[in-house]
Each structure stands twice: as C-alpha cells, then as structure tokens.
Amino acid sequence: MSDADARQDLLDALSEGIDELGLALTTLGEAYELLDERSQDRLEDDLFGPVQKAYGRAQRTYNAFAERRSLPTRTWTEPSPGTHVRDPRVYLERAIEAIAEGEERLIELQDSMMPVTYGDPELRAGLADVRALVAQARGASDGFMRTLGR
Template identity: 85%
Template sequence: MSDADARQDLLDALAEGIDEMAKALATFGEAYELLDENSQDRLEDELFGPVQKAYGRAQRTYNAFAERRGLPTRTFSEVSPGTHARSPREYLERGVEAVDEAEERLIELQDSMMPVTYGDPELRAGLADVRALVASARERSGDFLRTLGR
C-alpha cells in the first residue's frame, strides 16, 4: 500500500465519524422541534452545540489534511434523521447512538496509529479536538435522557 493510499484510508475512516456526527445533528434537530423551550435550550447546550462544533472541526481537519497531501477534498452533506418519530426521545436516542458511533470511529482511528504514521501534527490536533467535543456530548447524553421532561 502506498502512502497516498494509506492517507486516503485515514481520511475515509475520519469521514465515517463525520457521517455519524451528521446523523446525530439531524436527529437532534428533529428532537428539538418536539421539545419544550427549557429542554430545547439544554439540548442546544449539552448535545447539539458540542456535536455541531465537532462536526465543523472534523470537516476542516479532513479537508485541510487532504489539501496538504494533495488528496481530494470532500463536501459533507446533510443526512436524513431516519423514519419519522412522534417522540423526541426516539430522535434523541438515535442521536446519542450516532454520537457513540462517531466516538468509536474516532477511537479506532486514533488507536490504529494511522494518524501518527501517515498524518501530521495538525491532523492529530484536529482529531484530538474533535474527539474531546464528541466525548463531552457522549458524557452528557445519559444525564440528558434521564432528566428529559423533569
């Protein structure tokens, strides 16, 4: 495998995490519309905001690394929140699951040592920032779901 192929594999792995964050944002957006104002504010602060920041940072990290290495950049699209649900809890649970998946993808990527072997300091810093934001949302998600409606 060439270095260019390995770097593309690294970007593909990062893209999987970005796609999971997009799913989380879509489902959190649907849940937001079904929540009361207090819960909307909490969702924005505790889950949506950190994931939105992580999503933006991950895209910038992806595209900056691709540009530095002469690889194709990518535009990430919005995704569907899935089948319609009447309950905000269903959307929130889907979103939390997507956050969990995003964090798992980032952990797998970092554990693979690909960012060390084929990446650069800027990529590693970007991944660390993204993972911290996603971990923050993941940590808060359990409390958010437990206290929803109280």
C-alpha cells in the same frame, strides 16, 4: 500500500466518523423541534452545540489534511433523520447512538496509529479536539435523557 493510499484510508476512516456526527446533528435537530423551550435550551448546550462544533472541526481537519497532501477534499450532505415520529426520545436515542458510533470511529482511527504514521501534527490536533467535543456530548447524553421532561 503506498503512502497516498494509506492517507486516503485515514481520510476514509475520519469520514465515517463525520458521517455519524452528521446523523447525530440531523436527529438532534428533529428532537429539538419536538421539545419544550427549557429542554431545547438544554439540548442546545449539552448535546447539539458540542456535536455541531465537532462536526465542523472534523470536516475542517479532513479537508485541510487532504489539501496538504494533495488528496481530494469533500463536502458532506445532511443525512435523513429516519422515519418521522412524534416522540423526541426516539430521535434522541438515534442521536446518542450516532454520537457513540462517531466516537468509536474516531477512537479506532487514533488507536490505529495511522494519524502518527501517515498524518501530521495538525491532523492529530484536529482529531484530539473533535474527540474531546464528542466525549463532552457523550458524557452529557445520559444525564440529558435521564432528566428529560423533569
């Protein structure tokens, strides 16, 4: 495998995490529309804000690395939130699952050592920032669900 192929594999792995974070944002947005104002504020602070920042940072990390390595950049489209329901908990559960999947993809990528072998300091710093934001949202998700509606 060439270095260019390995770098593209690294970007493909990062893209999988970005896709999951995009799904989390979409489903959090659907949940937001179904919540009362107090819960909306909490959702924004505890989950949506950190995931939105992680999503943006991950995309910037992807595209900046691709540009530095003369690889194709890309844009992401908003995924479907799934079948429409009137229960915000369904959307929240989908979002929390997507956050967990996104975090797992990022962990697998970092554990693979590809960012060290084929990446650069900027890529590693970007991944670390994204993981911290996703971990913040993951940490807040159980508490949010436990106290929803109280």
